[in-house]
Amino acid sequence: MLILRLAWRNLFRNIRRTVLTCMLIASSLLTIILMDGVMLGMIDVMIGSLTHTLEGEAQINSRGFRDDFEPSIRINNYREIQNELVHDPVVRGASARIIVGAMIASSYNSAGALVYGVDAASEKDVSKIEEAVYAGHFLSGQEREILLGRPMAELLEVELGDRLVLTSSTVDSKEIVQELFRLSGLFEFGPETLDENLIFINLDKAQSLFELTGAAHQIAIRFNRPEMANDPTLNIYKSFNNDQTEANGWLALQPTMGAMLEMTGYSTLIVGGILFLLASLGIINSMFMSIYERIYEFGVIKSVGTRPAEIIKLILTEAFFLALISCFFGIILGYFVSSYFSTNGIPMGRMEMSGIVLDGNMNTILEPYQFINFPIYVTLLTLIAAIYPALFASKIVPTEALQKAL
Template sequence: MPLTLVLAYRNLFRNTRRTVLTSLMIGCCLAALILTDGVIKGMLDVMIDSVTQTFAGEGQVHRKGFRDSLDTDLYMNNIDELEATLKADKSIAGYSVRTIAGGMISSSYHMTGGAIYGVSAEQEAGVSKLKQAIIQGSYLSDGDAEILIGKGMAELLEVDLGDRLVVTLAQVDGGDLSQALFRVSGIFQFGMRELDENVTFISLARGRELLGTGQGAHEIAIRFVNAEDAEDSNLPIFKQLSRNGNEALGWLEINPQIGAMIEMVDYSTLIVGLVLYLLAALGIINSMFMSIYERIYEFGVIKALGTRPGQLIQLILIEALLLGILGSIIGLALGGALTWYFSVHGIPLGEFEFEGISLADKIRTIPAVNQFVVFPIWVLVLTVVAGIYPAIFASRIVPSRALQRAL
């Protein structure tokens, strides 16, 4: 081993307690950063999952303008053609054709406004979690009189399974009002307030009949084999579906607020990282200075022997780097263990809602390569950078002053 490295290594362990404590501090900061990033990624994953997997799908097709206006007249007529395109594409795992209309839902006691979705029971089961969200009664079976309502709406309308509900909505193309009687066949709870209080589901056939869309529909929700595919707005399938006045979009374009949130998350990791790195840097600088002051006489000696300022800087920076390596090993072990533990057991946060989305009661950390490669590299860079100031200080020591009375 080169003598300079030997010297740096042995210098580091002159005061083992201080070196261990400083390394622990660096390690804890790295572990905290790895864990924070894992938690944030876990939260984001739950959030994206809530948005895409719960109901909306990873992609959607509408008539242009429908998303903004929710005008029921803007429905797609070429559903068969679109379905054929979707069936032929191997990247598509499933889709659900939906009619959507705003209407009035009345019970014997109360009435409320809401969105009435007409869906195919089989298709919907392959795209959303509606089937899994049923907490009372049964899922759709494409029956004419069945209606699924959310728990929130059931409480509002004071209805239970089997109770009658009257749905009133306006037909498309300036048609008359349609009214139909349903019996509550199931109550669902997605955990998303907007859905649980304001949405009802009836069969697709009944939806089309009430709205008078013929074989048309307002929306096709799509599930991809690889969810990440949907993040690419230039995906060929989106282009194929965006014809004849229709537009197909991925979930990121449908929910731009989530995209902004992902960006925000990157910044928050950066801020957390900077704060932790700053704390670690101050600790490193303090530790290095303590070490330098303890050895000031010795620096006088080695400068007298002919050590150039640059060589002294190199020695101190190697010591800082070794300290960083030690801290990184501790941080990786600690951060890795915590991230693994919480990825298996989750962090219990209780149920809470963010942006109307109910997050799972446990956030599971998600380990990522950057946490175990990029973060430690930054720690090493940081320790070396933090060592620059003490190193320059040491390099400027005047030998005669350091040696005081002796030569």
């Protein structure tokens, strides 16, 4: 107990230095908590942008379809599967799609496009197509409705209500088909690849146009809890990975996203490491200052028989208390600052990264581990940083120390 009292009181011998060191450690903790919150927020936005825009959190595709989007590879019992999915308690929504390449032409121009036949009602639960419509209206089931992205509409020089002709071939008989549509809505997801290349029509129209009645290529799925999307133990992954279909979460569908997330984790680790390294130098400096100020005292306590190991213990105990105080304030500060940005968000402007659009405010995410694990890391790091000064103090030669202060 006396050693604890001595260590505790030693901290307050130079309050200014202790406060400054505490501020250094606490601000490092605050920064790492905030940075992790920002990273989680960014990941959340990125995943949200990726999965909720169009792809869905998971997909069931006819096996082999995703390899080259061959339209003849289809799911013939999609209604059955969709029905099973909507009754699964973990699934929030499931929407069937037809995906076929086509040429779209206006009176002025023509362009290649990927036609998505979607079910207007179920698609609302899965994607943001409806939200992306900025002019006109979303699909309502009317036969000749068609949605274009802004750049494609500009290319075709069309406005709402203008006529468009879709040309493609039927899936099985390979006969050329043409169909007239009227532009009912313009959408803008953000990523140019989507806005320039996709067009949306009603599912039943697509089925009849491409002779895919009763079939679909893809069923996009959204879960009640997005974090479940990559859980391989889910029923849908067990039931629908078979000879006919393949079911995958977004991480398997977008492996580059997984690599990006991993990179984000590493960058947090690197920045955190650099931050802690700088903080360590500050701690080492502070501990050395404290030791130099008391060098005569160390000479005295060594003279009266204090073992080197006991001096190390004393310095490390001081460092431990320093870390505890710092973490206390760091946790409080970290909580309030991170909570503020969690509520109000950090203005990000609008930017596109690897086809993912980050738009508007990004809200930080608070997790319990940030307030448990990070303070433990900071405390351990403070103790590690104090080892060198402690070893130095333990090796002080009493006669030299006694001469220095006189």
